[in-house]
Amino acid sequence: MLGAAITLIVVSIPLSAPQADDDGEASLVAAETIDRPRTLTLRGFDPEPTRRLAMEVTDGAIAAAAHSSLGRRHLPDIRGDYRDILGGTTLTDGSLSLGTIREGSLKNAAALPLEGDHHEVIERHRSRNTNYGTEELVNAIERAARKVREEHGGAPLRIGNIGYARGGAIPWSRSHRAGRDADIAFYAVDEQGRSVPTPDLFTFDDEGVGEKDDLYFDIPRNWSLVRALLTDPDIVVQWMFVSTGLKILLIDHAIEIDEDPEIIERAINVLHQPTDALPHDDHLHLRIACTEADRLAGCVDWGPQWQWHDWHEPALFARTRQMQRAFADPSPQLRAQAMEYLHEIRSPFAPEVALQYGLTDPDPDVRELAFELLGDIAIGSDAGIFLLARALDSELDDDERRTLYGSLRRAQSPRASDLAMERYRDGELDEDERALAVRALAQRTDSSLLPQLIDALQSEPSSKLRERLAAQLYRIAARTDGIDWGEEELTEEHEVALQQWRQWWEEDEPERQQILEEFVLQRGAEEWKDLHAVDDLIAQLRGAEDWEIYNLNRIISAWTGRWAPQYWANDGDAHRFWTRWWNRNQDRLLNARPKPWDDWEAH
Numbered sequence: 001m002l003g004a005a006i007t008l009i010v011v012s013i014p015l016s017a018p019q020a021d022d023d024g025e026a027s028l029v030a031a032e033t034i035d036r037p038r039t040l041t042l043r044g045f046d047p048e049p050t051r052r053l054a055m056e057v058t059d060g061a062i063a064a065a066a067h068s069s070l071g072r073r074h075l076p077d078i079r080g081d082y083r084d085i086l087g088g089t090t091l092t093d094g095s096l097s098l099g100t101i102r103e104g105s106l107k108n109a110a111a112l113p114l115e116g117d118h119h120e121v122i123e124r125h126r127s128r129n130t131n132y133g134t135e136e137l138v139n140a141i142e143r144a145a146r147k148v149r150e151e152h153g154g155a156p157l158r159i160g161n162i163g164y165a166r167g168g169a170i171p172w173s174r175s176h177r178a179g180r181d182a183d184i185a186f187y188a189v190d191e192q193g194r195s196v197p198t199p200d201l202f203t204f205d206d207e208g209v210g211e212k213d214d215l216y217f218d219i220p221r222n223w224s225l226v227r228a229l230l231t232d233p234d235i236v237v238q239w240m241f242v243s244t245g246l247k248i249l250l251i252d253h254a255i256e257i258d259e260d261p262e263i264i265e266r267a268i269n270v271l272h273q274p275t276d277a278l279p280h281d282d283h284l285h286l287r288i289a290c291t292e293a294d295r296l297a298g299c300v301d302w303g304p305q306w307q308w309h310d311w312h313e314p315a316l317f318a319r320t321r322q323m324q325r326a327f328a329d330p331s332p333q334l335r336a337q338a339m340e341y342l343h344e345i346r347s348p349f350a351p352e353v354a355l356q357y358g359l360t361d362p363d364p365d366v367r368e369l370a371f372e373l374l375g376d377i378a379i380g381s382d383a384g385i386f387l388l389a390r391a392l393d394s395e396l397d398d399d400e401r402r403t404l405y406g407s408l409r410r411a412q413s414p415r416a417s418d419l420a421m422e423r424y425r426d427g428e429l430d431e432d433e434r435a436l437a438v439r440a441l442a443q444r445t446d447s448s449l450l451p452q453l454i455d456a457l458q459s460e461p462s463s464k465l466r467e468r469l470a471a472q473l474y475r476i477a478a479r480t481d482g483i484d485w486g487e488e489e490l491t492e493e494h495e496v497a498l499q500q501w502r503q504w505w506e507e508d509e510p511e512r513q514q515i516l517e518e519f520v521l522q523r524g525a526e527e528w529k530d531l532h533a534v535d536d537l538i539a540q541l542r543g544a545e546d547w548e549i550y551n552l553n554r555i556i557s558a559w560t561g562r563w564a565p566q567y568w569a570n571d572g573d574a575h576r577f578w579t580r581w582w583n584r585n586q587d588r589l590l591n592a593r594p595k596p597w598d599d600w601e602a603h
Contacts, residue, residue, distance in 0.1 A: 081322075082322055082323050082325055082326040082329075082334075082338060083326075083329075083334070085322075085323070085341065086326065086334060086337040086338060086341060092293040092297075093108075094108060094134075094135050094293065095107060095108045095109055095110055095133075095134040095135045095136075095179065096108060096134075096293065096294055096297050096299070097134050097167075097178040097179045097180050097290060097291075097294045097299045098167070098178060098294070098297060098298045098299055099177070099178055099298060099299065099300060100177075100178065100300045100302055101175040101176070101177055101178050101180060101181055101287065101302065102174055102175055102177060102302075103177065104167055104168075104177040104178025104179075104180075104299075105166060105167035105168055105177070105178065106132065106133070106134070106163060106164070106165070106166055106167030106168075106178060106179035107166075109132040109133065109134070109163075109165045109166070109167070109179055110132065110133060110134065110135040110137075110138040110139070111131055111132050111138070111165070112131045112132070112133065112138045112141060112142070112159060112162060113131075114126050114131065116142060116145070116156075117146070117149075118142070118145035118146045118148070118149040118156055118157060119141065119142060119145040119156050119157040119158070119159060120156050120157075120158060120159070120197075121158075121159045121160075122158050122159065122160050122185060122200055122201070124200065125159070125160050125161060128161065128170075128172075129164065129165070130160075130161040130162055130163055130164060130170055130172075130176070131159070131162055132162060132163055132164060132165040132179065133162040133163055133179040133180065133181075133182060134179040134180060134288075134291070134294070136234050136235050136288065136291055137162070137179060137180060137182060137235065137286075137288055138162075139234065140229060140232045140234060140235045140288070141157070141159065141182060141184070141286075143228065143232060144157070144225055144228035144229050144232065145157035145225075147224065147228040148187070148221055148224045148225050148228060151224050152195070152220060152221050152224060153195065154187070154194075154195025154218075154221065155187065155188075155195045155196055155197040156197065157184065157185075157187070157225070158184070158185035158197055158198055159182065159183070159184055159185070160182075160183030160184070160185060160201055160283060161173060161176055161181075161182070161183045162176065162179070162181065162182045162183075163176045163177065163178070163179050163181065167179055175287070178299065180287055180288050180289075180290070181285065181286065181287050182285070182286045183201065183283045183284075183285055183286075184225070184283060184284045184285075184286055185198050185200070185201050185202060185282075185283050185284075186198065186202065186204065186217060186218070186222055186246075186282075186283065186284060187217075187218035187221035187222050187225065188202065188210065188215040188216060188217065188218050189215070189216050189218045190214060190215060190216070191214050191216075195218060195221065196215065198215065199213070201282040201283040202215065202282055202283075203281050203282040204216075204217040204246060204281055204282070205245065205281070206243070206244075206245025206246070206248070206249075206593070207245070207249075208246065208249050217246060217249060219249050219250065219253045220253065222246075222250060222284075223250050223253050223254055223259075225284070226240060226250060226267055226271070226284075227254075227259070227263055227267075229286060230263055230266050230267060230270070231263065235288045235289075236288060236289040236306075236309045237266075237270050237286065237287070237288055237289075238270065238287050238288060238289045238301060238303060238304075238306070239270055239272055239285070239286075239287040239303065240267075240270050240271050240272070240284055240285065240286055240287075241272060241273070241274055241277075241280040241284070241285035241287070242271050242272070242273065242280050242281075242284050242285075243273050243279040243280055243281035244273040244279070244588070244592060244595075245281070245593075246281060247271040247272075247273065248593065248595055248596060250267065250271065251264065251267060251268060251271070251595070251596050251597050251600075252596040254267065255596055255597075255600055264597075264600070266306070266308065268597045269304075269306060270306070275560065275561055275562040275563070275581075275585065276562070276563075276581075279588070289301050289309065289311070290312070292312045292315050295312045295315065295316065295345065296312075296315060296316070296319050296345060297345070298344045298345050300345075300346055313348065316345070316347045316348060316349065317349055319345070319347065320342065320347045320349040320350060320353060323338050323341060323342055323353070324353055324357075326338035327353070327357040327358075327361070332361075332362075332363035332365065332366060335357075335361060335363065335366045336363065336365050336366050336369055339353075339354065339358055339366055339369040339370055339373060340369060342354070342373065343369070343372065343373040343376065343377070346377055347377075348377070348380050349381075350373055350377055351373065351374055351377055351378070351379045351380075351384050351388075351407070352379075352381065352383055352384050352387055354370040354371075354373045354374050355370075355374070355384065355387035355388055355390075355391050356387055357370070358370020358371075358373070359371075359391050359394070360394075371400060371403045374403060374404065374407045375403050375406060375407065378407075378410045378411055378412050379407060379408075379410075379411040379412065379413060379416070380411070380412045380413060381413055382413050382415045384411065384413065385408075385411060385413050385415040385416055385418075385419050386415075388404060388407060388408060388411070388419065389419055389422075391404055392404055392405075392408075392423065401433065401436070402436065405433075405436040405437065405439065405440050406440075408420055408437075408440040409439065409440040409441075409442055409443060410443070414446075416440070416444070417441065417444045417446060417449060420437050420438070420440040420441050420444070421437075421441075421449075421452055423436075423437035423440075424437040424438050424456070424465075425456075431462055431464065431465065434462075434465060435464065435465060435468055438465060438468040438469060438472065439468065441472050442472070442475075442567075443566065444472075444476075445475070445476050445512050446476075446512065447476060447509070447510060447511055447512045447515065449472075449476055450473065450476055450477060450505055451502075451505055453469055453472060453473040453476070454473065454498060454501045454502055454505065456469050457469050457470060457473070457485065457494075457498060457501075458498055463485070463486045463487060463488055464486070466485040466486065467485050467486040469485070470483075470485040471546060471547065473501075474545075474546075474547035475546070475547045475550050475551070476512070476515075477504075477515060478515050478516060478518075478519040478547065478551045479519070479547075480545065480547060481497040481500070481501070483497050516528075516551065516554075516555060519551060519555075520533070520537070520555060523536065523537060523540060523552075524536050524537075525537070529558075529559050530559075531559060531560070531586075531589055531590055532590065534556060534559060534560065534582060534586070535582070535586070537552050537555065537556055538552075538556065538575065538578045538579055538582055539575075540552060541553075541571055541574045541575040541578065542571055542572070542575050543571060544571050549568055549571055549574050550566075550567070552574075553565075553566070553568065553574055553578075554566070556578055560582075560585070560589060562581060562585075564577065564578070
């Protein structure tokens with residue numbers, strides 16, 4: 001597999017594969033150090049021993065990658081040989097949700113009956129044929145409807161869109177494409193408090209008053225529905241989109257009836273008014289997470305990963321180890337398919353496999369697929385950074401090297417900062433590569449980098465690199481010295497600035513949050529998360545410098561809960577984005593009433 005010229009990685013950190021304990025659990029050992037990588041090129045050598053050694057190395061690398069998230073866990077029994085999986089063998093007889101909720105599909109869909117003992121599909125939705133979803137979703141809706149009926153009696157649960165039998169786009173929503181979304185009408189009561197079916201998806205204001213027909217939001221039944229879905233053993237609720245006003249009514253009720261604090265805590269998290277869509281005051285939009293079978297077939301969850309669910313990392317780890325064996329197969333087609341498969345399921349352990357096998361594969365298609373994977377899936381482990389360090393010391397063309405530094409920039413391991421600074425300090429690298437290393441720090445805001453950047457400015461002879469270092473210093477420190485660091489030689493003005501930077505750091509060694517709080521106070525905010533200051537902060541984006549745009553953008557996003565790109569091409573784009581969104585949402589955010597969970601603590 002490695003061809004006539006073989007690059008043998010000499011491992012200098014203790015990496016070991018999982019060893020089974022007496023109780024059958026796997027003990028996963030993490031890498032402790034990252035030493036400078038060493039490579040040895042061998043020619044005219046039998047590739048088989050090297051291939052086996054590489055397999056053993058990556059066994060350990062993947063195990064180390066899994067350590068922080070899995071610890072000591074029982075690894076699931078994942079069925080099927082890699083040849084069967086890559087050959088298209090279906091390992092489940094049930095439904096499968098594939099892709100994302102916006103670019104997905106559905107196999108072996110389950111149909112929610114148009115009418116059941118405890119539910120019914122809304123009349124105008126019946127001709128749409130959008131009553132299909134995964135088995136887990138359909139069954140959970142039926143079980144929840146039954147539980148509410150058993151607890152309270154009354155009208156049946158009314159259902160709107162779920163999705164088409166094969167998934168894909170529906171005209172009425174940007175999501176609902178993978179069988180994991182469902183629109184559920186709220187339970188309602190009339191003026192006499194009698195449970196009545198809503199005529200359709202029906203709007204309620206923040207007090208629970210219907211927009212017409214003298215209907216009111218049925219708080220007890222709607223809370224029972226939320227509780228039934230949150231506690232269903234066969235699904236994990238990722239979101240229940242609902243207006244903030246109705247969420248307050250539900251959580252307030254749950255607290256008043258002394259609901260289980262764990263259920264309330266989960267409800268506080270998953271009940272959410274979208275920041276970039278209608279408020280969902282006329283229906284509850286339920287979204288469930290991928291099941292294990294879905295996930296291993298290519299289902300991808302968007303959004304937060306709640307701490308009460310393992311998100312199938314043990315299964316993904318086991319499947320990655322299983323698929324890893326494909327890279328000892330003599331067929332380049334199978335090796336390419338294995339890389340494509342790991343990319344498709346977005347295994348968090350896939351970057352380690354791509355770095356160990358894909359980059360050294362003799363087949364150019366496999367290598368290209370490995371670089372594509374590394375450009376898309378973030379490295380999340382110290383072991384991955386270790387393997388990336390080795391890869392960066394190998395022979396690469398310019399595009400490949402840029403891809404790997406991009407992977408370093410997106411990496412989620414804290415060791416990424418260490419590797420970037422190590423590469424920058426390596427005097428044997430040319431200026432362009434050292435510039436890529438500095439650029440890899442772009443998303444690093446840990447204040448521990450500040451003294452390193454200050455020292456680097458002092459000793460860096462390249463004016464181009466000094467400019468890059470200063471730009472990163474300004475971003476993390478959220479302040480500037482106003483000096484041009486692109487001058488050919490350092491002047492007395494630069495030396496004074498460096499002295500002031502050191503004094504500022506040594507006096508307090510401020511954490512990043514402290515830096516940001518001081519930044520917004522200087523910008524006119526009365527306190528952290530002062531929403532009344534958002535107007536002024538948005539206005540300050542116009543004509544702002546890069547470090548100001550970066551920090552203002554992150555602060556506004558954190559305060560409002562609105563996702564935004566981390567980087568903007570210019571101040572005008574950032575200003576337009578936030579101005580348009582804030583104009584639509586500021587009344588809702590500024591006039592929001594106190595939330596019952598603000599003063600509530602789980603016990």
